[in-house]
Amino acid sequence: MDKIRERINDFCSMTIKLVYIQLLWLTFTLLGVVIIGIGPATYAMFTVMRQWIRGNKEISIFKTFFHSFRSEFKESFFFGIIYLVGGIILFVDLIYVQSPLLKGFLIIISFLYTVSLLYIYPILVHYEWQSMIQKLKCSILFGLSYLQYTLMLIVALAVVYFVLFMYPGVLTFFGISIGSYMIMFMANQVFKRIEMEAGVNKGVQLNEPLIKGGDQA
Template identity: 30%
Template sequence: MIERLGNGAFSICEWLARLAVINMFWLLFTAAGLGLFGWAPATAAAFAVMRSAFLNGGLADQDTRSVFREFKSVFQNEFVPANIIGFLLLWGGALLILSGWSMEAMEVSLLPRLVLIGAASMFLLVLLLVFPVRTHMETSIQGAVRYSLMIGLANLPSMFIVLISVALMLVLFVMIPGVLVFYGASLPAAAVMFMSLKIFSKTGLNPISY
């Protein structure tokens, strides 16, 4: 019993250490892309590394150098597509925020507010799934967005769990800002990718290999 607990604690520590390393890679490659052009391909690379880890026995079993090579390869290969997706997400999020502010200022009726809530809900589904889908499938940017929305709508209970998990992590980061430096990108990516793979398996999506 004590041995099992010790092995479990050691495995958790290994995972936390690897997650911290991946977060460091994310920060490094985001900076290499001057921030604005680096965060999206770095995020795609983080999801790809997490996918490989969950499909191949765990992150703790992977060598840091091999993780770096995979991270770098995906960052380079996905630089343009990921940036297109990233700017679409930024544009969509800004548009929804501006629409919400405009509705508050004009005091519009209930129907436009409901439409905005529906649009925001679909945007959240795409936001959570588009990088996992793009990482897991060989599909176009348009296909990644479309599949993200379709899969999200077909698995709303699971997506609600994913959203709550990410929200709790954001609360943790606000309460303990130091955690953000070590796990701000890698921990949410790990949680979302883990749940996404469960959803993909149930949906029957075929994976690709890098």
Template identity: 30%
Template sequence: MQSTLGKLFTICEWIMKLAYVNLLWLLFTMAGLIVFGFMPATVSLFTIVRKWQMKETEVPVWDTFLSIYKKEFTKSNLLGFILIICAGFILLDLHFINGLEGVLQLMFFVLLLIISALYFITLMYLFPVYVHYDLRVSEYIKNSCLLGILNLHLTLIIAASAGSIIFLLLYSPAFIPFFSAVSITWILMYGGMYSFRKIEARQKHRQPEQFRHSGLSRHI
């Protein structure tokens, strides 16, 4: 009986922790007027989830979230600005392609479809790479895309899992304020950590410069 109650208590505790960090994400996103708050709040959320997945379950959530939010505010927003520009170019290209006809339209559409797929693959790995490695802004984009391509089977599984979560949340919108961002973050971070372990296992004695592992020293 005590064992069962202990497990139930642990489950309830984790439900509360997940809801709490999701609410923090919403709060800090709004605090930055969404436009300037989304990126640092998301980086903070991924940092917390990363620590939990690395068995640091007693991490002080509020202090860590606030510290990362302030520390990564400028750098993460710069990265977000680059992503917005890239998305804008994709939309402009789509508008341009709609004005074409025949084979030329088909060729450019296929090319744009490939570019769009690479863009979304990059987004899937971007935040896990950001919180796990200490790189330059441009390297986050490059390495996120490479990770997604090199682990294409895992990328498809992650995309399907995240899509399923989104579908369930839309079916039960009452859970969105409490578990929307954190549930998707957990899936993306889990896939990212799996990819990182594979890389580090292959390169125990020799790590490439673009994948300098930051350990636990990158974020507090």
């Protein structure tokens, strides 16, 4: 009985946290007039998700969110603009391009874009690589190298959002935060596989400073 009560409490606590982080994301995105705020707000949200997934569940959500939003503003803004503009261009092209050959090419590019989009923010909050090109390259490389994880993530997101769209009220409170949690969870599985295979588990690092925050759990 105590275990059931504890699980219910954990579920309710996590639900409240997901609502709170979504409200923070929405607030800071709007404060940045969307275009300026969406990248840094998304980075900050993924920072919080990473801490939760790696066992640091008692962190101050607002303090962690605000610090990440402010400290990594420039880079996260840059990536936010790249993916926002790139996504709009691809969307418009897919609608208006009539050539089957060109449309097929755009579908391939759109898939690579989706893979990169899924992994870029987890990479930004997890690794300390200095090169932006390396981060972009690895966002695709990781997703394709561990394609089974990527496909499972895409299917899981599709199922969850199919259900959420049937309940718009729930989507309003969880639509972004639950998706980011799922993405960070799966990306963390990929990172652990990569770190194990590269011999960086338990504190052994590669040539570059690899893992942010020193928490390699």
